[in-house]
Amino acid sequence: MTSGPTIFALSSGAPPAGVGVIRVSGPQARAALQALAGRLPPPRRASLAKLRDGAGGLLDEALVLWFPGPNTATGEDLAEFHCHGGRAVIAAVESALAKLPDTRRAEPGEFTRRAFANGRIDLAEAEGLGDLLAAETELQRAAALANLGGALSRQVESWRAQVLGFSAEVEGVLDFSDEEDSADLPECFTWNIAALADEIGTWLARPRAERLGEGFRVVLAGPPNAGKSTLFNALVEKEAAITSPIAGTTRDVIERSVALAGVPFTFVDTAGLRVAGSETDADPIEAIGIDRARTELARADLVLWLGPEGEGPDGAWEIAAQADRADFIAKPTARFTLSAATGDGIDALRAALMAAARDVLPKPGEATLNARQHARLAEAGASLAAARTLHDPLLVAEELRRARVAFDRLIGRATTEDMLDTLFGRFCIGK
Amino acid sequence: MGARTALISFDLDAIGAMSCNPAIGGLGKGHLVREVDALDGVLGRAADAGAIHYRMLNRSKGSAVWGPRVQADRVRFKAAVQQIIRAQSGLTLIQGEAAALVLEGGRVVGLELADGTILSAPRVILCTGTFLGGVLFRGEERFEGGRIGENAAKRLAHQLRGADLPMARLKTGTPPRLDGRTINWAVLETQPSDGEGWTMSPLTRARANPEVFCAITRTTQAGHDAIRANLHRSPLFSGAIAAAGPRYCPSIEDKIHRFGDREGHQVFLEPEGLDTHMVYPNGISTSLPVDVQATVVRTMPGCERAEIVQPGYAVEYDHIDPRALTPDLQVRAIPGLYCAGQINGTTGYEEAAAQGLVAGLEAAAAALGVQGPQLDRGNSYIAVMVDDLTLQGVSEPYRMLTARAEYRLRLRANNAATRLTGLGIAAGCIGEERRAWWDRREALREMFHVKHSQRVHARELADLGLPVRRDHGEKSLSEWLRFDGITPAALAPWLSEVTALDPVLAEEMAEDAAYAPYLARQDAELRDLRASEALSLAHDFPYGEVPGLSNEMVERLTKAAPGTLAAAGRVSGVTPAALSALLVHARRLANGQRAA
Numbered sequence A: 001m002t003s004g005p006t007i008f009a010l011s012s013g014a015p016p017a018g019v020g021v022i023r024v025s026g027p028q029a030r031a032a033l034q035a036l037a038g039r040l041p042p043p044r045r046a047s048l049a050k051l052r053d054g055a056g057g058l059l060d061e062a063l064v065l066w067f068p069g070p071n072t073a074t075g076e077d078l079a080e081f082h083c084h085g086g087r088a089v090i091a092a093v094e095s096a097l098a099k100l101p102d103t104r105r106a107e108p109g110e111f112t113r114r115a116f117a118n119g120r121i122d123l124a125e126a127e128g129l130g131d132l133l134a135a136e137t138e139l140q141r142a143a144a145l146a147n148l149g150g151a152l153s154r155q156v157e158s159w160r161a162q163v164l165g166f167s168a169e170v171e172g173v174l175d176f177s178d179e180e181d182s183a184d185l186p187e188c189f190t191w192n193i194a195a196l197a198d199e200i201g202t203w204l205a206r207p208r209a210e211r212l213g214e215g216f217r218v219v220l221a222g223p224p225n226a227g228k229s230t231l232f233n234a235l236v237e238k239e240a241a242i243t244s245p246i247a248g249t250t251r252d253v254i255e256r257s258v259a260l261a262g263v264p265f266t267f268v269d270t271a272g273l274r275v276a277g278s279e280t281d282a283d284p285i286e287a288i289g290i291d292r293a294r295t296e297l298a299r300a301d302l303v304l305w306l307g308p309e310g311e312g313p314d315g316a317w318e319i320a321a322q323a324d325r326a327d328f329i330a331k332p333t334a335r336f337t338l339s340a341a342t343g344d345g346i347d348a349l350r351a352a353l354m355a356a357a358r359d360v361l362p363k364p365g366e367a368t369l370n371a372r373q374h375a376r377l378a379e380a381g382a383s384l385a386a387a388r389t390l391h392d393p394l395l396v397a398e399e400l401r402r403a404r405v406a407f408d409r410l411i412g413r414a415t416t417e418d419m420l421d422t423l424f425g426r427f428c429i430g431k
Numbered sequence B: 001m002g003a004r005t006a007l008i009s010f011d012l013d014a015i016g017a018m019s020c021n022p023a024i025g026g027l028g029k030g031h032l033v034r035e036v037d038a039l040d041g042v043l044g045r046a047a048d049a050g051a052i053h054y055r056m057l058n059r060s061k062g063s064a065v066w067g068p069r070v071q072a073d074r075v076r077f078k079a080a081v082q083q084i085i086r087a088q089s090g091l092t093l094i095q096g097e098a099a100a101l102v103l104e105g106g107r108v109v110g111l112e113l114a115d116g117t118i119l120s121a122p123r124v125i126l127c128t129g130t131f132l133g134g135v136l137f138r139g140e141e142r143f144e145g146g147r148i149g150e151n152a153a154k155r156l157a158h159q160l161r162g163a164d165l166p167m168a169r170l171k172t173g174t175p176p177r178l179d180g181r182t183i184n185w186a187v188l189e190t191q192p193s194d195g196e197g198w199t200m201s202p203l204t205r206a207r208a209n210p211e212v213f214c215a216i217t218r219t220t221q222a223g224h225d226a227i228r229a230n231l232h233r234s235p236l237f238s239g240a241i242a243a244a245g246p247r248y249c250p251s252i253e254d255k256i257h258r259f260g261d262r263e264g265h266q267v268f269l270e271p272e273g274l275d276t277h278m279v280y281p282n283g284i285s286t287s288l289p290v291d292v293q294a295t296v297v298r299t300m301p302g303c304e305r306a307e308i309v310q311p312g313y314a315v316e317y318d319h320i321d322p323r324a325l326t327p328d329l330q331v332r333a334i335p336g337l338y339c340a341g342q343i344n345g346t347t348g349y350e351e352a353a354a355q356g357l358v359a360g361l362e363a364a365a366a367a368l369g370v371q372g373p374q375l376d377r378g379n380s381y382i383a384v385m386v387d388d389l390t391l392q393g394v395s396e397p398y399r400m401l402t403a404r405a406e407y408r409l410r411l412r413a414n415n416a417a418t419r420l421t422g423l424g425i426a427a428g429c430i431g432e433e434r435r436a437w438w439d440r441r442e443a444l445r446e447m448f449h450v451k452h453s454q455r456v457h458a459r460e461l462a463d464l465g466l467p468v469r470r471d472h473g474e475k476s477l478s479e480w481l482r483f484d485g486i487t488p489a490a491l492a493p494w495l496s497e498v499t500a501l502d503p504v505l506a507e508e509m510a511e512d513a514a515y516a517p518y519l520a521r522q523d524a525e526l527r528d529l530r531a532s533e534a535l536s537l538a539h540d541f542p543y544g545e546v547p548g549l550s551n552e553m554v555e556r557l558t559k560a561a562p563g564t565l566a567a568a569g570r571v572s573g574v575t576p577a578a579l580s581a582l583l584v585h586a587r588r589l590a591n592g593q594r595a596a
């Protein structure tokens, strides 16, 4: 069993909350239960206990659970205290735990590292956990949870098993063809490979995990003084950008990431684009800002165009801003008419943005691929695509083997660089 | 290599006797023959000396799975083996029974013969074949021995069993031999020798013997009925033989039992030699009683009046669990002792020869304090086999298959010399004759490279009627060889001159060019593999302490004692999660030791 200090952490949401679950993992978990609850409850069954500190003072009345290793989430002995979720109670229980010998508060991700080091989860699942730790929005968390739950690993194992079946068919032709049993490959062989290649293709086409981190990128653009910065501030709900009646106030790109109802967004405010010919009015710094604004337009998932109708980039949403002003000029085809100053129309815009983002970002609970996983799966997909077009069974066999190697690397079956990188880079294991 | 060596056998004149079908090579096995030959082993040259029928199996598929196979004349093959070993300098031949290993402090220091003679040696290789505890079965009859008419090595078997080595039993069998004069060849479809010029060894200048044909017949329903009616008399089914036999060449009673619905099974009638009438019916290995064997044979077309000269039989024998061996085929528990051949749970002459070579080279290298050739899964079938054996063990007699080699495209039967002879030279095991051949060939290779890098425009190829678009630009000949429909023959205008100098090398280099993209990708894979081979695991690594390993996995890993983390990954049943746990644990141990 992996030794090392025993660790604990609050594993439920931040206090105050209804219940606070404190997990303890490591060789001292048993001792921790005995010390705080006064006894070791029967394994894997919740029982009620009075928790006391070293001096005998009552801390809380809580549900306690005892999971002896190694068949636990971390692979170590594990204890759980389900306390009342007030800040004071939790702080008290935690400080009682910290006073026990060889027991300390867990570092971020430490439970995961132990689970991985103890052979409880594979590479793809561990990456899910890593993502979970880094998750800032509800969508990210759901996606990470799906990977952690082994959805991706299970999928890959099932593909791998299919490819192994194809390999067996080809190898039969290659190694036993001079014996009577083996015939040529059946007609459906190529179709089956094609079907699998297509299935993998749809996975590859799905939004990537990084999309969740980057969020849905919305760029506000239009001429100076169109009210971009003001709308930007309204959307990010912060005075992030300076606004003023002076044309050319925003000179650089300002970006803010926010979650709207759990959906990650990055809003980008840009320097006002001066109409052609008048760019000479702009000072050199502003000109650079305008250049950057153009670059941003190209990177955007969506552009909110606050300028004259029809002059924005293709696919941009026409926004008629500053609707409260007396000199407001309506845009007949505007998708949204709004005022950042009064807040009119902002909610409708927000709702539409969320709907648009949900279409492009991974679905909640769907396993997602990060860049590394995507690259491996793309290799497997490319090998299968090649296998379906080749006629020489020897080369078909080679492509199928390559596909299996890619799957193995994806989930860490092969002891390749991938695994070493993940282990020693991302999780700082074994140091 | 210059080691002083003694070869001990019951009957020196029987060295080179083939227990079964006098055929050498085949799918996967042909690769082994060529590799043994590339390291200057005996098998390829002896096979050529005895060959009376040649066939390149799988000719219609990619060259990496071609399987050169010859049928040899038993007498000529054995004569060639005898001549080669008697001419070998530094080798003393001793007739006698190896009765016991002489041990000192747990190490082997020599060998005791049955007549009491003690031979001292720091390295001893056991290659006792089926002779350890061998029992022959034929219907209700039982005999002791490793081959019909020969002794079993009982004392040695007893000592090994006593030494607490993991031993198990396997079985194999052989068909009855027929008198060719009693076969009606006229009604049978025949298969001629291929009439091409290739040989097993490049040192063989030309095919030596007249080539004969084989014939093809089939088992019939009547024969199957006779087998079914007598299944209870076969030791395989009566329960007398419990050991597992080879799945890849099962006995005829097994085939009927398992695939009874088939109308008939193909049987090749293969002449055993030029001066004998013995015919080997390939495909009906059996341990049924003699009377049933005769009935079955006579239900096959063309064999209605065939006479059995020697009945078939099955043999059950002891073998060592090869996981008890290190990758140099040394017994982990008894330093100095090596095992090679069928004793390690393999079947086949080629598998035996390849292991004999590895054990011999490694034992000699160890005795002389030098390093043996660096064989690995990326450069030889030999290493694939040794790695499989020592990591996975065997549950049935192990036979080579091309599917076992993951880097098959680079491990071709026809490039064995390129892959291995250089390593052999470095290890000091290549004789003068092959050395001279090699030097000549390497010089030629340079010329080929120059020719292959010539640049030719697509127009010129199109003018010759080759299937390329005229606007495809200019490429080197080796690049053109990657295109579908462009063969070395098609490029004759540029290559014919050098091809004529060495057609075999020409073919090999053309294949390298054609496979180049695949080989390049494998290079990357191999670099990665060799990197993870760098993480070594001690042979007594405490698998039991690694969390997350199931008991079954702990047992397998403990038995296999993989030398590196990469090898551990190849042990079957090790899951990705377990492998990462192993890696972490190994690192911790290593760091802990460094810190201590």
Ligand SMILES: Cc1cc2nc3c(=O)[nH]c(=O)nc-3n(C[C@H](O)[C@H](O)[C@H](O)COP(=O)(O)OP(=O)(O)OC[C@H]3O[C@@H](n4cnc5c(N)ncnc54)[C@H](O)[C@@H]3O)c2cc1C
Pocket: B008, B009, B010, B011, B014, B015, B018, B019, B020, B021, B096, B097, B098, B099, B127, B128, B129, B130, B131, B132, B146, B147, B150, B152, B153, B156, B172, B173, B174, B313, B314, B315, B340, B341, B342, B343, B346, B347, B348, B349, B350, B352, B353
């Ligand atoms: C019945 C039968 C059928 C087979 N059929 C086929 C087939 O069709 N195709 C095929 O490829 N392979 C076949 N094989 C397998 C093949 O013969 C063996 O795998 C191969 O010969 C093994 O080689 P070896 O060097 O390990 O042992 P062997 O060839 O068995 O040689 C062992 C040698 O050691 C000697 N010896 C043993 N013990 C002692 C001792 N204590 N003292 C002194 N000398 C000793 C024996 O006399 C013998 O010469 C068959 C084997 C048998 C027995």
Ligand SMILES: Nc1nc2c(ncn2[C@@H]2O[C@H](COP(=O)(O)OP(=O)(O)OP(=O)(O)O)[C@@H](O)[C@H]2O)c(=O)[nH]1
Pocket: A223, A224, A225, A226, A227, A228, A229, A230, A231, A242, A243, A244, A245, A246, A247, A248, A249, A250, A251, A270, A271, A272, A273, A321, A322, A323, A324, A325, A338, A339, A340, A341, A342
């Ligand atoms: N009444 C009213 N005034 C607004 C509204 N939006 C912006 N303004 C004002 O218009 C002026 C310009 O607004 P900004 O948001 O700075 O305009 P901008 O498009 O960012 O301008 P540049 O950064 O110069 O390109 C400021 O004085 C804002 O207070 C609105 O909805 N209603």
Ligand SMILES: [Mg+2]
Pocket: A228, A229, A230, A241, A242, A243, A249, A250, A270, A271, A272
């Ligand atoms: Mg602004």
